[in-house]
Amino acid sequence: MPVQFEAFCSGGLVPGWSLMVQGQTNSKDDEFEINFLSESGDIAFHFKPRFSNATLVCNSFQTSHWGEEEVFNVFPLELKEPFEIEIFSDSEYFHVFIQENKVAQYEHRHKPLASINKVQVLNDLRFPLVELSKKRLYRSAL
Template identity: 30%
Template sequence: MAGSLVESEAMLGSRRLSSPLSSPVQAEVLFPRLTVPFCGHIKGGMRPGKKILIMGIVGLNPESFDIRLTCGDSEDTSADVALELKAEFVEKQLVRNACVSGQWGEEESALSYFPFIADQPFRVEILCEHPRFRVFVDGHQLFDFYHRVDTLSAINTIRINGDLQLTKLG
C-alpha cells in the first residue's frame, strides 16, 4: 500500500505521503476512525481528473456537517474556500458555496433529493474537472459546482466538521 491519499495533519504531523489523489486504486487509511474535526493536506493540490473520496457514518441525531476544500495553510482561517458542502438535516439541504478573497458567493442548494440519513453510512466523491467539481453521493451524481477559484493547484486542504464519523478518506 502506497499510503493514505489524504493525511490528517493532526494525527500524522508534518509528514507528506506520496500517493496522489488521482490514483485509480483507493488506499485504506491507516486508522479505523478519523478524528472530526478533520484537517488534511491534498498532495499536489487539485487538478482536472483528481478525485477525493470521503466515507463515513452520519451521526445519530445530526444537525449538520460540512466538507471544505480550501487554499493555503490548513491553519489559515482566511484562506479561500474553493468548495463548501454543508449538509443541513432540519432543512434537508446540501448547501454549496465558495469564498474567494474574503467574499462568499451565491449559495446553491437545489437538489432532486437529500442523500444523507441519520446513523447511516455514506460515500461522497468529489471529482475535479476542468470547469467544475462533480459531486457523487453513494454512486449517484448529485450536482456540479463550477469553479470560483482560478488556480486549482492552490486547493490543497480538506476540512471536515460536524455530526459524522469518518471511516475512510482517499
C-alpha cells in the same frame, strides 16, 4: 467544527483529484462540511449537507466574502444510515456523488486551479474512511 481530516497537495488538488468520505450520522444535528482551500486560505469549494432542511449547499469563500449559495434539494442521505460521498474535480466543475449517484455539479469559481492545495473534512464525529486520490481524466472521442 473540529477538523477530522486534512490533506495537502503540492501542485494543486485539481483537476483529477477525488475525495471519498464514508460515514454515518446519528442525529439531525450531526452536520459536517467538506472544504477545498487555496494557498491564500480562500475556500474554493464548500460542501455542506443540511439535515435540518434536507438540502445540499455548495459555495465559495473568496476575498473575505461568501459567494451566492447553490442549494440542491436532492438529498439521498438518511439519518443513522451509512453513506458514501465522492467529490471529483475536472477542469470545469466539482462533481458530487452520493451513493454513486450524481447529486450536484459546481462550477469552479476559484482560479487558477493549481492554487487549490488543501482539503478538509470538518465534523464532530469520526468518519471510518476519508481518502484523497488522483484519478485519470478521460476524453471522449468525437
